[in-house]
Amino acid sequence: MKFIDQIDIAGRKLLFRVDFNVPLDEGVITDENRMIAVLPTLRYALEQNAAIILCAHLGKPKGKAVSALSLAPVARRLGQMLGIDVPLAPDCIGPESRRMAAELKPGQAMMLENLRFYPEEIGRTEEERGDFGKQLASMADIYVNDAFGVAHRANASVVDAPRYAAMCCAGFLVKRELEYLDKILISPDRPYVCVSGGAKISTKIGILNNLLGKVNDIVIGGAMANTFLLALGHPVGKSLVETDLVPEALSIMAKAGTLGTTLHLPVDFLYAATHTATEAEGVCAATAIPDHSLVLDIGPETINNFVTVISKARTVVWNGPMGLFETPAFAEGSFAVCRAIAALDDATTIVGGGDTDAVVHMLGLPNEFSFISTGGGSFLQFLEGKDLPAIQALKECMKK
Template sequence: MMKATIKDLDLKGKTVLVRADFNVPLEDGKITNDKRITAALPTIKYIINAGGKVVLFSHLGRVKTEEDLETLSLLPVGNRLSEKLDQDVYFVNTTKGEELESAIEDLKNREVLLVENTRFEDLDGKKESKNDEALGKYWASLGDVFVNDAFGTAHRSHASNVGISEHLPAVSGFLIEKEIDFLGEAVLNPKRPLVAILGGAKVSDKITVIESLLEKADKILIGGGMANTFLRAQGYDTGKSLVEEDKLDLAKSLLEKGKDKLVLPVDVVAAKEFSNDSEHAVRDASEIEADEMALDVGPKTVELFEEVLKDAKTVVWNGPMGVFEMSNFAQGTIKVCESLAKLEDAITIIGGGDSATAAEQLGFEEDFTHISTGGGASLEFLEGKELPGIKALNDK
């Protein structure tokens, strides 16, 4: 998947429209984690150093009401970005119109401007999220070239990524280039054995990923709530555990198709209530009691997973092994994270989402080869789907 990158363009004197991912967590108007801003810096600095004018677009949250216009402004992002770049970042608190056009026209080479939250356009008929043709064309008219560096929205066809791409030379930034390199290699040309670890609550969220990986991976380790559906499909009593009854036949067919490729929990941490304070105990997978629910994988399962992982050369992990937010049911996720961090001769990739949060919180961020910036996008990429935001970019 050879897409043109920012290095393929002459940017001097050009107005460069950049779709970044500044969808950062906010609390009382304050940014609580600025990793996404930091991740965008290499692309922004490259344009500055090349003598271009930077115009940044991003969404923030979901805009549904007039109140959201007050609480979901990108102004705090502009302020934080200014600190990180050590230069002024001009902020325009509108998404279109004369004020925005004049501000962009007045930009000098190496200056940076941030446009207000693109999803403010969603109050008027979801124009951003539904890739309104006129909106994409209008935004494209504000610049000379387009750089998409927001992998987190690459699986969505929005006006601010696909829409702009249709009207300008469109290339990837360094972040998307890195995602394509790592995830693409893991899927299309992995060093083997390739082991996938899939967790999270539901089989239905990851059906197509499992089906796709059954053809590509050497082993697939299943944890989290989704493992319960597979355990029930094997005929085990899973008590009050979360089980997708309507997916049992599918789970059976995946087990038949996958045979020994699919590795399921052999024991679990079970509790009577969905609460960190609930009484809990380790049970064999076949011995969950009627009034219990499985909330984490158990120690024997961790050992089993570690045995599989020790020979792996490529590992892709998406989804926690249990209810990671509760300390009593976080050990499975922690142990898997530790096992991956210790692998010395393997390419280890986290597919964003809760797995990435776990690695960051546990201090293992630097021990992974790559942590994806897009949970949903990385999942669809692993499925082998063509992501609209990447498909729209020019080929090399």
């Protein structure tokens, strides 16, 4: 596959698939990070005198036009960021959108309306997606994917549009994502530590299995640690746990020992009677969680253990918080891990996932990390060692 700076785009029309699925509060964008991430690619294209047509989705309109999920606020804000007018087409396909695209001049930009107003965009089969991707591709000379956040989805705008485009490439955002993620899978500096948290082991099984033998240490926190503790025979009280995945947890622990990866589990927790508690009832050992309670954050001894492991790392990949960080009383575990990773000198530190990203921004530390991935599901799927549909589509496009 090629990237945008490897092909001649001067004077050409470019169809950009971007990830502008940003949070809105009464029409005001409350987090612009996904838009900011793609600005270097868009500015480069405009500097090369290309005309850019942007397509994206917003929310889950379920195949119907929903005024509250119009991309109008996004187009307006993007225009302010780029310093040019970015008109919004009334639709993402159809005669008016094609007319606007046809009249677009070099150095100009426009945005198509929400792709997911059409059920074809998210059709699971080629038949369900129909010619939606073909209609999108027909508006431009070149297709550019710079939406890593949807690279794991076989949507029409992700896999079909490049199939029908005369030429395809990826933008700088996708290039940077692949460079960092390839590095941690192919040639990481060591010691290499994976920090994994969040609610469910089910979403991380593929990653843990793929990284066994590749990383030196895996630090496991969050509710997903409960399944490992249960597998070891320890009661977990009323804590969130996936009992059906106990065999998987046992398998991972057994394979870790033979493949040279050390697993680090919590040794203590903060606990409370309900997940709505605003204060911890106390600290308990991981082997003595009270029957009436659930664990909501890692405890002080675990924090010290995890920070010690992280402090020796030369490469860290982190996905998933250590506890219910949205409640201040149960945020310190996630905050301590975040600070420890941010404090590393001469290390490659990569963050992926919305909740993990939220922790980093809550502490104002995004600039202290080597890279913050813009992809949640794409990030996880990449770490599982699976092919991403978007990347495969771009590679197939280059074979034409």
